[in-house]
Amino acid sequence: MSQLIDQPDLKAIAEGDAQAFAKLVDMHKNLVFTVALRMVKNKEEAEEVAQDTFIKVFKSLKKFKGECKLSTWIYRIAYNTCLDSIKKHKRMQGAVPVSALTGMELAVVNTALTALEHKEKSVVIEKCMQQLSAKDAGLVTLFYFEEKKLSEMAVLLDVAENTVKVQLFRARARLAKLLKEQMELGMIENYGK
Amino acid sequence: MESKKELEQIIDRLMAEDRLQTPSEGFTEKVVDKVMAIHITKIEYRPLLPQWVFYGIGILVVGFMVLGFYLYTPNENYLDYHFALEKMGDWSSQLFLQFQFSKMVMYVIAVAGILTCLQTIVLRKHLNSRFA
Numbered sequence: 001m002s003q004l005i006d007q008p009d010l011k012a013i014a015e016g017d018a019q020a021f022a023k024l025v026d027m028h029k030n031l032v033f034t035v036a037l038r039m040v041k042n043k044e045e046a047e048e049v050a051q052d053t054f055i056k057v058f059k060s061l062k063k064f065k066g067e068c069k070l071s072t073w074i075y076r077i078a079y080n081t082c083l084d085s086i087k088k089h090k091r092m093q094g095a096v097p098v099s100a101l102t103g104m105e106l107a108v109v110n111t112a113l114t115a116l117e118h119k120e121k122s123v124v125i126e127k128c129m130q131q132l133s134a135k136d137a138g139l140v141t142l143f144y145f146e147e148k149k150l151s152e153m154a155v156l157l158d159v160a161e162n163t164v165k166v167q168l169f170r171a172r173a174r175l176a177k178l179l180k181e182q183m184e185l186g187m188i189e190n191y192g193k
Numbered sequence: 194m195e196s197k198k199e200l201e202q203i204i205d206r207l208m209a210e211d212r213l214q215t216p217s218e219g220f221t222e223k224v225v226d227k228v229m230a231i232h233i234t235k236i237e238y239r240p241l242l243p244q245w246v247f248y249g250i251g252i253l254v255v256g257f258m259v260l261g262f263y264l265y266t267p268n269e270n271y272l273d274y275h276f277a278l279e280k281m282g283d284w285s286s287q288l289f290l291q292f293q294f295s296k297m298v299m300y301v302i303a304v305a306g307i308l309t310c311l312q313t314i315v316l317r318k319h320l321n322s323r324f325a
Contacts, residue, residue: 030213121210144208
């Protein structure tokens with residue numbers, strides 16, 4: 001119920017209510033910015049992309065018919081705006097090759113992850129995201145922060161549910177590989193001290 | 194299959210610690226300012242009538258003019274302006290009773306009247322919705 005009350009008034013926004021629009025921006029800016037930052041890998045550009053996203057949201061708000069959640073619709077715009085920006089600047093990052101870690105390697109990564117403190121984990125995540133391809137970084141971020149449902153992710157990315165499943169598996173595998181590399185680097189650095 | 198599940202669990206654990214990044218201070222204000230500027234521009238430059246109405250009116254006017262041109266017969270209803278000017282001083286005369294418009298003038302007045310009515314209706318509707 002409180003969620004419904006907190007929803008911004010879309011009609012008011014379309015008619016130019018600045019306060020209602022500010023409320024909508026405040027609700028979604030952090031995730032939009034995080035996705036943009038992880039996809040375009042540059043803070044200034046991420047801010048621009050995030051701004052463009054909200055301008056597009058405002059311009060096409062009348063076209064939103066409620067066929068999916070408002071947040072899903074906004075993040076779809078954000079995701080596509082990031083891809084457009086990357087395409088415009090012609091610097092699509094090459095994906096890390098998918099080579100699944102063995103059971104032993106996974107066990108090592110798991111143990112090392114347990115030993116990490118909260119702050120260290122955040123640093124590791126950021127480093128991994130910097131190396132992950134734009135599409136994978138966007139997919140993983142949106143999945144873990146927003147939807148966590150393949151059906152919603154399928155709507156968000158405008159692909160079939162099975163495609164999302166495969167893409168998510170590959171993104172996780174790449175992330176695990178980068179995580180392992182980061183752990184190894186960390187161990188080497190610690191050993192050096 | 195086993196390692197797939199393990200991989201999922203590891204990434205789930207890792208991402209559970211993930212935190213959202215925040216944009217720079219004043220991000221919301223900047224976006225709202227930009228959007229409001231767009232909104233105001235949209236209001237300022239939005240034409241009162243859609244373009245097709247103008248095309249319709251244009252076609253009507255041209256149509257009436259063509260019709261008037263074909264129906265126009267100079268000898269029947271042509272106003273003798275010199276004669277009218279001579280009689281201008283004599284207001285008591287029957288000048289205005291004799292005064293006759295050409296068909297062309299009649300058509301132009303009719304079109305102008307229709308356009309005025311149309312504009313008035315549309316303008317009233319528009320202003321009502323704008324200031325409601």
